[in-house]
Amino acid sequence: xxxxxxxxxxxxxxxxxxxxxxxxxxxxxxxxxxxxxxxxxxxxxxxxxxxxxxxxxxxxxxxxxxxxxxxxxxxxxxxxxxxxxxxxxxxxxxxxxxxxxxxxxxxxxxxxxxxxxxxxxxxxxxxxxxxxxxxxxxxxxxxxxxxxxxxxxxxxxxxxxxxxxxxxxxxxxxxxxxxxxxxxxxxxx
Numbered sequence: 419x420x421x422x423x424x425x426x427x428x429x430x431x432x433x434x435x436x437x438x439x440x441x442x443x444x445x446x447x448x449x450x451x452x453x454x455x456x457x458x459x460x461x462x463x464x465x466x467x468x469x470x471x472x473x474x475x476x477x478x479x480x481x482x483x484x485x486x487x488x489x490x491x492x493x494x495x496x497x498x499x500x501x502x503x504x505x506x507x508x509x510x511x512x513x514x515x516x517x518x519x520x521x522x523x524x525x526x527x528x529x530x531x532x533x534x535x536x537x538x539x540x541x542x543x544x545x546x547x548x549x550x551x552x553x554x555x556x557x558x559x560x561x562x563x564x565x566x567x568x569x570x571x572x573x574x575x576x577x578x579x580x581x582x583x584x585x586x587x588x589x590x591x592x593x594x595x596x597x598x599x600x601x602x603x604x605x606x607x
Contacts, residue, residue: 463573464580480556487557490583493590500593504604520597 447455447467455467458476462483474482503519517525554560557579567575596606 463576464584483556487580487583490580490586493586494583497586497590497593500590501604504602504606518597518602520594520602 445455445460445467447453449466449468450470453467453470455465456469456472456474458474458479459465459467459469462479500519503517503522508514508517513525514522523530593606601607
Protein backbone atom coordinates (compact mmCIF):
# COMPACT_ATOMS: atom_id res chain seq x y z
CA UNK A 419 0.00 0.00 0.00
CA UNK A 420 2.81 2.39 0.88
CA UNK A 421 4.57 1.73 -2.42
CA UNK A 422 1.38 2.55 -4.39
CA UNK A 423 0.93 5.83 -2.50
CA UNK A 424 4.56 6.86 -3.01
CA UNK A 425 4.32 5.99 -6.70
CA UNK A 426 1.25 8.19 -7.05
CA UNK A 427 3.04 11.13 -5.47
CA UNK A 428 6.11 10.62 -7.67
CA UNK A 429 4.12 11.45 -10.81
CA UNK A 430 2.77 14.71 -9.37
CA UNK A 431 5.51 17.20 -10.13
CA UNK A 432 5.32 20.63 -8.56
CA UNK A 433 3.58 23.27 -10.62
CA UNK A 434 5.97 25.07 -12.98
CA UNK A 435 7.04 28.52 -11.90
CA UNK A 436 6.96 31.18 -14.59
CA UNK A 437 10.45 32.61 -15.16
CA UNK A 438 10.92 36.15 -13.98
CA UNK A 439 11.68 38.68 -16.63
CA UNK A 440 15.08 40.19 -16.04
CA UNK A 441 15.32 43.87 -16.67
CA UNK A 442 18.72 45.01 -17.87
CA UNK A 443 19.63 48.59 -17.15
CA UNK A 444 22.69 48.51 -19.43
CA UNK A 445 22.54 49.54 -23.07
CA UNK A 446 23.16 46.96 -25.76
CA UNK A 447 26.44 46.99 -27.63
CA UNK A 448 26.42 48.43 -31.16
CA UNK A 449 29.12 45.97 -32.25
CA UNK A 450 27.63 42.90 -30.58
CA UNK A 451 23.89 43.45 -30.11
CA UNK A 452 23.45 40.27 -28.02
CA UNK A 453 25.82 41.66 -25.36
CA UNK A 454 25.55 44.59 -23.04
CA UNK A 455 27.81 47.59 -23.46
CA UNK A 456 30.12 48.04 -20.46
CA UNK A 457 29.10 51.16 -18.56
CA UNK A 458 32.66 52.49 -18.29
CA UNK A 459 32.87 52.76 -22.10
CA UNK A 460 29.97 55.19 -22.33
CA UNK A 461 31.00 58.63 -23.52
CA UNK A 462 34.33 57.50 -24.97
CA UNK A 463 35.20 58.53 -28.50
CA UNK A 464 34.75 55.61 -30.89
CA UNK A 465 32.76 53.50 -28.45
CA UNK A 466 30.84 50.70 -30.16
CA UNK A 467 30.52 48.60 -27.01
CA UNK A 468 33.07 46.05 -28.19
CA UNK A 469 34.67 44.30 -25.24
CA UNK A 470 33.56 40.66 -25.60
CA UNK A 471 36.25 39.29 -23.27
CA UNK A 472 35.75 41.96 -20.61
CA UNK A 473 39.39 43.12 -20.68
CA UNK A 474 38.68 46.77 -19.92
CA UNK A 475 37.75 47.97 -16.47
CA UNK A 476 37.08 51.44 -15.10
CA UNK A 477 40.56 51.31 -13.54
CA UNK A 478 42.53 50.48 -16.71
CA UNK A 479 40.45 52.12 -19.44
CA UNK A 480 42.68 55.23 -19.59
CA UNK A 481 45.79 53.07 -19.99
CA UNK A 482 44.10 50.91 -22.64
CA UNK A 483 42.96 53.93 -24.68
CA UNK A 484 46.46 55.39 -24.44
CA UNK A 485 47.90 52.11 -25.76
CA UNK A 486 45.33 51.93 -28.56
CA UNK A 487 46.12 55.46 -29.72
CA UNK A 488 49.87 54.90 -29.51
CA UNK A 489 49.75 51.63 -31.44
CA UNK A 490 47.48 53.20 -34.05
CA UNK A 491 49.84 56.15 -34.53
CA UNK A 492 52.85 53.87 -34.80
CA UNK A 493 51.11 51.60 -37.30
CA UNK A 494 50.16 54.58 -39.47
CA UNK A 495 53.86 55.47 -39.63
CA UNK A 496 54.97 51.84 -39.95
CA UNK A 497 52.70 51.09 -42.90
CA UNK A 498 53.88 54.23 -44.69
CA UNK A 499 57.53 53.37 -44.06
CA UNK A 500 57.08 49.72 -45.03
CA UNK A 501 55.52 50.60 -48.36
CA UNK A 502 57.97 53.46 -48.99
CA UNK A 503 60.94 51.07 -48.81
CA UNK A 504 59.29 48.62 -51.18
CA UNK A 505 58.53 51.31 -53.78
CA UNK A 506 62.17 52.44 -53.82
CA UNK A 507 62.86 54.87 -50.99
CA UNK A 508 66.15 53.66 -49.46
CA UNK A 509 68.81 54.93 -47.10
CA UNK A 510 72.05 55.69 -48.88
CA UNK A 511 74.74 53.07 -48.62
CA UNK A 512 75.62 49.70 -50.03
CA UNK A 513 74.28 47.86 -46.97
CA UNK A 514 70.71 48.96 -47.67
CA UNK A 515 70.71 48.72 -51.50
CA UNK A 516 69.06 45.35 -52.06
CA UNK A 517 66.80 45.20 -49.02
CA UNK A 518 63.04 44.92 -49.02
CA UNK A 519 61.02 45.87 -45.98
CA UNK A 520 60.66 42.21 -45.08
CA UNK A 521 64.37 41.36 -45.36
CA UNK A 522 65.53 44.56 -43.63
CA UNK A 523 64.74 43.18 -40.17
CA UNK A 524 67.50 40.57 -40.33
CA UNK A 525 70.03 42.87 -42.03
CA UNK A 526 69.73 45.84 -39.66
CA UNK A 527 70.10 44.36 -36.17
CA UNK A 528 72.46 47.10 -34.93
CA UNK A 529 70.19 49.90 -36.18
CA UNK A 530 67.13 48.27 -34.63
CA UNK A 531 68.91 47.98 -31.26
CA UNK A 532 69.74 51.70 -31.29
CA UNK A 533 66.13 52.44 -32.23
CA UNK A 534 64.91 50.26 -29.36
CA UNK A 535 67.03 52.24 -26.87
CA UNK A 536 65.84 55.55 -28.31
CA UNK A 537 62.16 54.60 -28.21
CA UNK A 538 62.54 52.98 -24.78
CA UNK A 539 63.90 56.24 -23.39
CA UNK A 540 60.79 58.11 -24.50
CA UNK A 541 58.52 55.36 -23.23
CA UNK A 542 59.92 55.81 -19.71
CA UNK A 543 58.95 59.48 -19.79
CA UNK A 544 55.31 58.48 -20.29
CA UNK A 545 55.07 56.36 -17.13
CA UNK A 546 54.27 59.36 -14.96
CA UNK A 547 51.64 60.54 -17.39
CA UNK A 548 49.91 57.18 -17.68
CA UNK A 549 50.20 55.89 -14.11
CA UNK A 550 50.33 59.19 -12.28
CA UNK A 551 47.57 61.56 -11.32
CA UNK A 552 47.81 63.37 -14.63
CA UNK A 553 44.35 64.49 -15.69
CA UNK A 554 45.09 64.77 -19.39
CA UNK A 555 43.01 62.83 -21.87
CA UNK A 556 44.61 59.63 -23.20
CA UNK A 557 46.84 60.38 -26.17
CA UNK A 558 46.64 64.16 -25.69
CA UNK A 559 50.09 65.66 -25.35
CA UNK A 560 48.96 69.20 -26.15
CA UNK A 561 50.73 69.21 -29.53
CA UNK A 562 48.75 71.26 -32.04
CA UNK A 563 51.20 73.69 -33.68
CA UNK A 564 48.76 74.67 -36.44
CA UNK A 565 45.83 75.17 -34.05
CA UNK A 566 43.61 72.85 -36.07
CA UNK A 567 41.63 71.54 -33.13
CA UNK A 568 38.81 73.73 -31.93
CA UNK A 569 36.06 72.77 -29.52
CA UNK A 570 33.76 72.31 -32.53
CA UNK A 571 36.13 69.95 -34.39
CA UNK A 572 37.73 68.12 -31.46
CA UNK A 573 35.30 65.16 -31.42
CA UNK A 574 35.55 64.75 -35.21
CA UNK A 575 39.37 64.69 -35.20
CA UNK A 576 39.56 62.31 -32.25
CA UNK A 577 37.19 59.87 -33.94
CA UNK A 578 39.08 60.16 -37.24
CA UNK A 579 42.42 59.44 -35.56
CA UNK A 580 41.03 56.47 -33.67
CA UNK A 581 39.37 55.02 -36.79
CA UNK A 582 42.47 55.51 -38.94
CA UNK A 583 44.68 54.03 -36.22
CA UNK A 584 42.52 50.91 -35.98
CA UNK A 585 42.62 50.54 -39.76
CA UNK A 586 46.40 51.06 -39.78
CA UNK A 587 46.89 48.28 -37.22
CA UNK A 588 45.01 45.90 -39.51
CA UNK A 589 46.79 47.22 -42.64
CA UNK A 590 50.28 46.84 -41.18
CA UNK A 591 49.53 43.29 -40.06
CA UNK A 592 48.22 42.51 -43.53
CA UNK A 593 51.19 43.99 -45.40
CA UNK A 594 53.72 42.08 -43.29
CA UNK A 595 51.73 38.87 -43.70
CA UNK A 596 51.59 39.34 -47.49
CA UNK A 597 55.36 39.86 -47.56
CA UNK A 598 55.97 36.80 -45.40
CA UNK A 599 53.95 34.49 -47.65
CA UNK A 600 55.97 35.47 -50.71
CA UNK A 601 54.57 38.70 -52.10
CA UNK A 602 57.64 40.82 -51.35
CA UNK A 603 57.05 43.83 -53.58
CA UNK A 604 54.39 46.50 -53.67
CA UNK A 605 51.32 46.04 -54.20
CA UNK A 606 51.87 42.68 -52.41
CA UNK A 607 49.41 40.74 -54.54
